[in-house]
Amino acid sequence: MESLKMEEIIIILKNEISQSIHLINTIPNDFGIGVSPQYVRPVIEALIHQFKIYHLSAITGQQWVKEPSQIELIYHFWNGKGLSIHTILKRDNPQIPSIIDIIPGADFYEREVSEMYGVRFVNRPNMPPLLLPDDWQGVPPMLLLENEDEQN
Amino acid sequence: MNKISIPIGPQHPLIKEPISFNIDISGERVLGCDMRLGYVHRGIERLAIKRNYTQNIHLIERVCGICSHVHTTAYCYGVEKLLGVEIPERAQYIRALMCEMERIHSHLLWLGILAKHIGLDTIFMHTWHDREMVLDSMEVISGGRVTHAVNKIGGVRCDITPDHQDMLLTMLSELRVQVDKLLEVMDHDGSLKARTKGVAPITVEQIKAYCVVGPIARASGVDIDLRRDAPLPPYDRLEFNVITRQDGDAWSRTILRVEEMRESINLCEKILNNLPVGAIEIRAPRKVPPGEVIVRTEAPRGELFYYLRSNGTDMPARLKIRTPTLPALGILPAQLSSIHVADIPVVLAGVDLCIACADR
Numbered sequence: 160m161e162s163l164k165m166e167e168i169i170i171i172l173k174n175e176i177s178q179s180i181h182l183i184n185t186i187p188n189d190f191g192i193g194v195s196p197q198y199v200r201p202v203i204e205a206l207i208h209q210f211k212i213y214h215l216s217a218i219t220g221q222q223w224v225k226e227p228s229q230i231e232l233i234y235h236f237w238n239g240k241g242l243s244i245h246t247i248l249k250r251d252n253p254q255i256p257s258i259i260d261i262i263p264g265a266d267f268y269e270r271e272v273s274e275m276y277g278v279r280f281v282n283r284p285n286m287p288p289l290l291l292p293d294d295w296q297g298v299p300p301m302l303l304l305e306n307e308d309e310q311n
Numbered sequence: 312m313n314k315i316s317i318p319i320g321p322q323h324p325l326i327k328e329p330i331s332f333n334i335d336i337s338g339e340r341v342l343g344c345d346m347r348l349g350y351v352h353r354g355i356e357r358l359a360i361k362r363n364y365t366q367n368i369h370l371i372e373r374v375c376g377i378c379s380h381v382h383t384t385a386y387c388y389g390v391e392k393l394l395g396v397e398i399p400e401r402a403q404y405i406r407a408l409m410c411e412m413e414r415i416h417s418h419l420l421w422l423g424i425l426a427k428h429i430g431l432d433t434i435f436m437h438t439w440h441d442r443e444m445v446l447d448s449m450e451v452i453s454g455g456r457v458t459h460a461v462n463k464i465g466g467v468r469c470d471i472t473p474d475h476q477d478m479l480l481t482m483l484s485e486l487r488v489q490v491d492k493l494l495e496v497m498d499h500d501g502s503l504k505a506r507t508k509g510v511a512p513i514t515v516e517q518i519k520a521y522c523v524v525g526p527i528a529r530a531s532g533v534d535i536d537l538r539r540d541a542p543l544p545p546y547d548r549l550e551f552n553v554i555t556r557q558d559g560d561a562w563s564r565t566i567l568r569v570e571e572m573r574e575s576i577n578l579c580e581k582i583l584n585n586l587p588v589g590a591i592e593i594r595a596p597r598k599v600p601p602g603e604v605i606v607r608t609e610a611p612r613g614e615l616f617y618y619l620r621s622n623g624t625d626m627p628a629r630l631k632i633r634t635p636t637l638p639a640l641g642i643l644p645a646q647l648s649s650i651h652v653a654d655i656p657v658v659l660a661g662v663d664l665c666i667a668c669a670d671r
Binding site: 185186187188189213214215216217219221223224233235237239241243262263264265266267268275287288289290291292300301 | 349541670
């Protein structure tokens with residue numbers, strides 16, 4: 160996958176899915192695509208069927224101290240080069256369509272993000288606990304607590 | 312016939328790590344399985360944002376008890392990339408040497424477990440004896456058998472002296488004889504073939520759908536090895552063969568790993584014979600400039616993924632670790648369905664599970 164082709168991918172995605180899709184180049188050697196949550200699924204379907212990019216390495220959830228009301232999800236793909244899909248969810252109601260019917264391997268990744276950040280993946284059959292105890296009552300453990308600074 | 316559910320674990324099912332399986336069977340056939348992870352979840356990703364970059368090396372080394380060195384290697388390369396520093400060539404070679412020795416002892420450990428569960432205790436004892444040779448050498452170099460603490464940000468802590476070099480080359484030539492003998496035995500042993508050939512094959516489509524990586528993917532004919540495809544230095548300067556097999560069954564996964572060991576022995580010898588001279592570390596600043604980085608590297612079990620974000624302080628703002636065992640666990644229910652009950656240990660052992668890695 161050449162770098163020129165990456166640029167072509169984003170033009171095709173823009174024309175076919177939404178003009179709001181944009182380039183993110185914060186990670187070196189990784190082609191980032193910024194997508195609203197409702198377009199994550201169509202973009203991933205296009206990556207698999209049109210561009211044959213099927214290997215999902217991980218789904219990273221994270222919170223930025225400067226934007227505590229948001230949760231960022233990054234879907235890290237790889238096909239000779241890295242390609243990431245970035246999307247922003249609201250912390251008070253984080254939900255996004257599940258992709259396990261298109262990538263069955265995303266099951267554990269989604270369950271982990273769901274437990275650690277409280278993200279709700281809609282349209283998937285069940286979400287049994289993966290890492291946390293069955294009787295876990297507290298807040299999702301990776302969420303930054305109130306007044307928590309990344310530095311302390 | 313009635314469906315019966317058999318709970319296996321969480322106390323050491325097959326391997327000396329905790330995971331719980333609930334396997335549904337009907338007569339002699341397996342219908343499917345559920346599993347439960349999390350018994351060794353330590354919250355390492357959460358702990359990492361409360362520690363500085365140096366303290367994190369020691370934390371991350373404890374993600375896994377088998378491939379501890381490759382974790383710190385991926386992490387240190389990530390931090391060094393954010394710092395914009397390049398470590399001395401000699402340090403890169405020492406890191407790669409330890410990674411390859413780790414691959415050899417990880418594969419030997421795994422082969423021993425598989426052999427034991429098939430009932431071939433002789434192979435189990437030989438492989439674990441050979442594994443001790445590698446572990447002892449690693450202990451001589453670093454002082455630690457399991458957690459070596461070789462890596463530091465800006466290089467490595469332990470140098471390879473001429474004495475080490477001689478000792479390692481002797482050990483590697485002995486090991487090569489042992490591995491060749493092992494391959495010969497496996498090739499002629501009817502019972503090993505009978506237990507593994509054609510058992511639980513994984514297709515290329517399944518590999519792609521479940522995002523499976525490493526030896527399991529290569530045993531099904533997916534030619535992917537991040538040492539070649541996304542090399543961290545010095546792999547871009549080293550030549551080696553990527554072993555692949557086509558059948559995708561338990562036998563392919565077994566023989567592939569043994570052949571990989573042979574390739575790793577060659578690589579170790581190449582590294583030792585071409586070890587650059589010079590410093591083994593440079594001084595790296597404590598504070599890391601803001602930025603994000605992704606590191607992918609080939610651990611013994613496949614693609615190891617690190618995402619690291621810095622906010623300009625001496626502590627990371629986010630550290631995400633995805634270990635190769637997680638996708639391998641994902642494909643287990645598909646592998647276990649419709650096999651014989653007696654083949655369950657072969658399939659579970661064939662995946663080369665590392666539960667501590669998957670739980671973090």
